[in-house]
Amino acid sequence: MHSVLNSIYxxxxxxxxxxxxxxxxxxxxxxxxxxxxxxxxxxxxxxxxGLIYIEDTSGTNxxxxxxxxxxxxxxxxSFTKEHSLNEHAVIIVMDxxxxxxxxxxxxxxxxxxxxxxxxxxxxxxxxxxxGKAGILEGGKGDIMIPDAHIFEGTADNYPFKNELSKEDLExxxxxxxxxxxxxxxxxSLQNKDLLKFFHDSTWNVIGLEMEGAHxxxxxxxxSRIRGNISENVKVRYAYYASDNPLETGATLxxxxxxxxxxxxxxAITQRILxxxx
Numbered sequence: 001m002h003s004v005l006n007s008i009y010x011x012x013x014x015x016x017x018x019x020x021x022x023x024x025x026x027x028x029x030x031x032x033x034x035x036x037x038x039x040x041x042x043x044x045x046x047x048x049x050g051l052i053y054i055e056d057t058s059g060t061n062x063x064x065x066x067x068x069x070x071x072x073x074x075x076x077x078s079f080t081k082e083h084s085l086n087e088h089a090v091i092i093v094m095d096x097x098x099x100x101x102x103x104x105x106x107x108x109x110x111x112x113x114x115x116x117x118x119x120x121x122x123x124x125x126x127x128x129x130x131g132k133a134g135i136l137e138g139g140k141g142d143i144m145i146p147d148a149h150i151f152e153g154t155a156d157n158y159p160f161k162n163e164l165s166k167e168d169l170e171x172x173x174x175x176x177x178x179x180x181x182x183x184x185x186x187x188s189l190q191n192k193d194l195l196k197f198f199h200d201s202t203w204n205v206i207g208l209e210m211e212g213a214h215x216x217x218x219x220x221x222x223s224r225i226r227g228n229i230s231e232n233v234k235v236r237y238a239y240y241a242s243d244n245p246l247e248t249g250a251t252l253x254x255x256x257x258x259x260x261x262x263x264x265x266x267a268i269t270q271r272i273l274x275x276x277x
Contacts, residue, residue, distance in 0.1 A: 001065055002039075003130075003269040004093050005046055006030050008067065012076035013045035014038060027266045049073055056095075062105060065093040069277075078270070079277045084125070091276065096131065099185075102211035106218035110228050126163070126234035127219055128272045130265075133209035135241035136199040137177050141260040143169045143268065144207045144239040146181040150198075151213035153185060158216040163236045163275060164268075172267040174240075179206035181239070183213035195246055207239060236272055240264035 006027055011018045017038070018026055029035055030042065047053070050071030054064040069089045074081050083089075097105050106127070112119040135142055145166050148159040169176040182198055182205050198205035219235060222228040240261060 001063065001093055001095055002030070003027070003265045004067075004091070004273070005051065005065065006042060007266060007269050007273055008072060008077060008079070009046040009049060009051070010042050011078055012049070012073055013042040015076070024263055024266050028262050031262050060097075060101065060105065062095045062097060062101075064095070065091075067091040067093065079273055081277045083277060087123075089125070097211055097214075099210045100214055103214035103218045106215050107222070110218065110222040112228055122229060124229040124233055126236065126276065127215075128236040128276070129212070129215050129238075130268050130272065131209055131211060131239050132242040133181065133207040133239035134243050134245045135177070135207045136195060136244065136246055137206055138175050138241060139244050139247070140241055141264050142175040142177065142241045143264050144181065144241065145169065145176060145178045146206070146212065146237050146239070147178060148180040149212040149216050149237075150180055150182045150203060150205065152182050156213060156217070158213055158220065160216060160220075160235055160237075163234045164238050164271060168271045169238070169267055172263055174264050174267065177206045179204040181206065181212050181237075182208045184208050184210055186210070192246060199246070207241065208245070209239060212237060234275075236275065238268040238272070240268065 010026055010030060014026065017029065021029065030039055043053075050068035052066040052068075054066065056063050067090060069081065069084070069091060072081070092109070094105060094109070110122065110124060112121045114120075133144055135144060145162060145164050145168075147162055148157060150157050166176045166178040180203055182203075195205075195208065198208075216235070219233065223231050223233050241264075
């Protein structure tokens, strides 16, 4: 959630630092554990410029940000607002779901809001998913742009048109790959033979994660079957690599991404926000 917050508001909240730091250096600074005062400054600035933070009280451990785009000061932002200029659009940012939790949260979000007399359908323009995933080609910090989610152990496959492309993520100093993603039941259930089969066969799998098929199932059922949102809803999926389970010693147990994760995280966030705005 920090990447959307910082991408939209850090430049306005920290003008001096933004002037002296180039590229993603400002975001690297904010990702440092010693930058708590600067992080607080960005959060305070954001709360006065359209961001509402909703802390989870349900037990899902999924916090939410609601961003009123009418209140963003685009004069001191890295973005230009071109779409939905007169529509009073909001951006809803949800924290990471885990496994099947992704279906439940997305399904609930896309349902119409019931009043005493009527149903109010949400005018959802797009749904963008960013996450961490194991990569089968490339290494830590690289980016995966899927065009299908394959649900392991079932006959459920979810092809889709991804508004993001591999070319969109070039030029940031990390590699980008496109192909299918396999949504697995658990990372500990995988082995090299199985993953090698997915990668080398016509399934053309570039990575594995645990939520993609669940998210897409909820989006497709809401848009194409239940009529809760428009059939023309745009979807964006991008993942950055936390590990390569085909390489010895390159599993999740080998440690977190640290600063290596800053570039892919903010590259994906920047491209998503550019398309939204």
